[in-house]
Amino acid sequence: LAKTTQPISMDSYEGQEVNITCSHNNIATNDYITWYQQFPSQGPRFIIQGYKTKVTNEVASLFIPADRKSSTLSLPRVSLSDTAVYYCLVGNNQAGTALIFGKGTTLSVSS
């Protein structure tokens, strides 16, 4: 199972871009990289998923280098409401390598 390593916490201010990097040195060929966001007293919410290069949606971008041993979630112009825990997951349920949540990164955004 691919293990992920993320910073425990990060601090930012409103309007800044936040980049959260996740290391996954033993990612398998069939594994995808998925990020979830969790607010207190709620279940996690899907943010973005990618396999290689760059993926962008309406809330975030995901950058994956060619060796795929790490990935970076980029949140543009964060607001107070982006304060949450962010989880990086690596795996492929279809191939039998379950997605495993680590401890995540607690992002605190201040005004």
Added chain:
Amino acid sequence: EAGVVQSPRYKIIEKKQPVAFWCNPISGHNTLYWYRQNLGQGPELLIRYENEEAVDDSQLPKDRFSAERLKGVDSTLKIQPAELGDSAVYLCASSFDPLNEQFFGPGTRLTVL
């Protein structure tokens, strides 16, 4: 579209008592997950269903935990008997298939006294 529904939202029981959690996934979602989340930790997968078949239950403590997903829709997770260490939030999630994003319910917060 309704999201994943879980009940109850909160449950307080004494140790050694049984408890059950119910989950109704999003309509059309074939994959259903049960997770346990301890305070300050990420969710830990307990069991994953593909329709009515449990395809990954390696982390389910089978001596006291059981789960079922009759007819491949709703699911129930049971603990009997509960122990103090079972206090946690139990999350249910569903997805269209194993590769697609998971949609989580609000969870059931269990307190065992």
